[in-house]
Amino acid sequence: MSEPVSIDDLFDRRLDFPDIGAARRLARLVGIDEAKTRLTKVLGVLVNPTGPRDWAGKHHKGAATALDYLERRPPLVILAGDVGTGKTALSETVGDAVARQEKIGVTLYPLSLATRGSGRVGEMTKLLSAAFDATLSAAEKLKRSSGKASGGIIFLVDEADAVTQSRENAQMHHEDRAGVNAFIRGVDRLAEKQLPVAVVLCTNRITAIDPAVMRRAAEIFDFGRPGEKQRRAVIEEPLTELGFSSAHIDEIVRLTAGGKDGVGFTFSDLTQRLLPTLILDAYPDKPVRFERAVEILRTMQPTPRFREGKPS
Ligand SMILES: Nc1ncnc2c1ncn2[C@@H]1O[C@H](COP(=O)(O)OP(=O)(O)OP(=O)(O)O)[C@@H](O)[C@H]1O
Ligand SMILES: [Mg+2]
Incomplete structure (x- = not known):
């Protein structure tokens, strides 16, 4: 055989x-x-x-x-x-x-x-x-x-x-x-x-x-997608390291909740898209800033939900 x-x-x-x-x-x-x-x-x-x-x-x-x-x-x-x-x-x-x-x-x-x-x-x-x-x-x-x-x-x-x-x-x-x-x-x-x-x-x-x-x-x-507490758990440490205040972190947590449909950022949206994007936006000659992070977030969409019958 x-x-x-x-x-x-x-x-x-x-x-x-x-x-x-x-x-x-x-x-x-x-x-x-x-x-x-x-x-x-x-x-x-x-x-x-x-x-x-x-x-x-x-x-x-x-x-x-x-x-x-x-x-x-x-x-x-x-x-x-x-x-x-x-x-x-x-x-x-x-x-x-x-x-x-x-x-x-x-x-x-x-x-x-x-x-x-x-x-x-x-x-x-x-x-x-x-x-x-x-x-x-x-x-x-x-x-x-x-x-x-x-x-x-x-x-x-x-x-x-x-x-x-x-x-x-x-x-x-x-x-x-x-x-x-x-x-x-x-x-x-x-x-x-x-x-x-x-x-x-x-x-x-x-x-x-x-x-x-x-x-x-x-x-x-x-x-499932992370809720508010879980999103905070993911981004709190890295954003604190980057100099964000806790009020700023609250705002980022809020902005990653998604729109009216309730489909918020996935864990990987936070770790593999948002955080690296903030860093690369500032790199190589600026620090990461809250105001800029908010601007960037307004242009980012959460990954669409996986739907039956549609290719992933
Ligand atoms: N609970 C979590 N806390 C922190 N980061 C997470 C968490 N879950 C996922 N991530 C981040 O998201 C990335 C992608 O996650 P993973 O590949 O396990 O997703 P998945 O559920 O297998 O997705 P898919 O169904 O698309 O294969 C991980 O490498 C990690 O960076
Ligand atoms: Mg997987």
């Missing part, structure tokens, strides 16, 4: 946690503490099932049935929501918090975009199955017959729409349908074997996800 696919073809650069760079990126994600904490716990028990057992030993001896329900949750977590709201940033770095919390090594396996296949019939299905195979065999090496696994794996499927869209869609190509089947089979195989693996899926289109994929999600995290 065709030549075997190597693990480097299946995944983008694998990353081992704890990792100081990831810890920094994770710490810089502000205003989503609840999602961070909950996701860390959910992933923590998936990659290290002995953690809850140790906890129960201390606090709830004999709570075997309750723990069994926790342990039998499917190994899939979905991060869904609008563009630029931190799904990718969080899923790429949360492994650091998981590793520190569970005190085990965690490796991120990000499914490569190239893995989606070149469109040739059978390509995506074959590559997806191979990616699950590779994850499975790596995880089997980590699992000890008794006690704590020696490490855990986070298998990340970012921009997951192509491999998890609903098979109910009549226009769907049979190859895509087969890809979704391969994904479901892969998750089920990981679940059966109780391996220290968590699958994280990121998507803009939660409503387009196949019901069988949804059903397998232990949790769905919904990401």
